[in-house]
Amino acid sequence: MDTPEKSKLFRFLKLDVIVEHLTGLIEAKLELVKLEVKEEVAKVGARIIAGIVLAFLLVMIIIFLSLSLATLLNRVLESMYWGYFIVTGFYLLVLILLIVFKVHIRLQQRIEDALIDTEDDGEEA
Secondary structure: OOOOHHHHHHHHHOHHHHHHHHHHHHHHHHHHHHHHHHHHHEEEEEEEEHHHHHHHHHHHHHHHHHHHHHHHHHHHHHOOOOHHHHHHHHHHHHHHHHOOOOOOHHHHHHHHHHHHHHHHHHHHH
């Protein structure tokens, strides 16, 4: 149903050029959104990997310090095992206190709040 009058009207109003420009604009916007999503995913991934590496190093430091302290206590107490029991008891006491005071629930809430804030910051940009 492309009549000559309709084609002339489209050319006169330059609607065909406008449609081409709109199509190009939409494609460019989609490409920009894709790039922004890739960048955000890369940032989150980098944060996660860095956090895992730092957590691993922290755990290793705690383990070696605990073994050193236990060995020192063994030498001071002139025992082969009491130092290890004392250090283990300390960690058991810390665990019980964390459970009693429900620190894990507050920690979970803080993590959820931080993730929500991160999502909100990403949406505003």
